[in-house]
């Protein structure tokens with residue numbers, strides 16, 4: 001395939017993919033006896049240009065997920081210049097020394113997985129508030145490790161209570177729920193079933209922690225079956241092709 005698509009061709013391609021995913025979500029919700037309005041479709045735009053985010057905004061999307069602080073902050077800045085201000089979710093690993101930087105563009109950090117990271121974020125929020133850069137606490141999700149392998153991100157279940165306590169007592173972070181990635185090679189139904197149990201226990205003590213961010217292009221049906229309220233879709237929406245910004 002040579003040459004980039006025109007803006008209108010790309011918009012039509014994205015519109016078709018968006019409709020297809022919405023259909024998948026609706027079908028999965030019908031099977032699970034759930035209301036599709038409970039499930040947010042979060043487009044994941046990592047590796048894709050700001051122009052695609054702009055087109056998806058025209059198609060009605062208002063929130064996006066990004067994996068890397070530097071790529072996301074550049075994209076957010078480019079879009080802000082064009083007057084486009086979506087709500088961004090960080091869905092990738094965050095280094096503690098990037099806590100201050102991430103606050104400038106991210107509305108939600110989905111990947112809080114250690115006490116030390118929670119502390120760094122809380123400190124950065126406190127500083128930004130003291131300096132008049134922001135008013136509100138930062139929305140966060142706790143990323144849970146479903147295979148206990150800390151290399152892949154996520155807090156092991158036996159450290160979850162300590163992390164939750166750190167977040168909820170900080171006053172700077174707003175615990176919105178949980179996030180997980182199904183371990184490679186596992187049955188997603190097992191993984192998402194486990195996540196649903198953890199989420200239910202968490203909600204017993206923290207009624208506001210209602211978000212369950214689970215499911216990607218390949219396993220969103222299983223995630224919806226187990227109560228996901230946010231599916232993070234990259235490939236099925238944006239495709240495998242990488243475009244350069246015009």
Ligand SMILES: *Cc1c(COP(=O)(O)O)cnc(C)c1O
Pocket residue numbers: 044046067091092181215216217218232233234235236
């Ligand atoms: C890239 C990514 C996604 C999207 O994955 P696709 O398979 O492309 O839909 C979802 N969640 C996380 C954490 C990701 O890094």
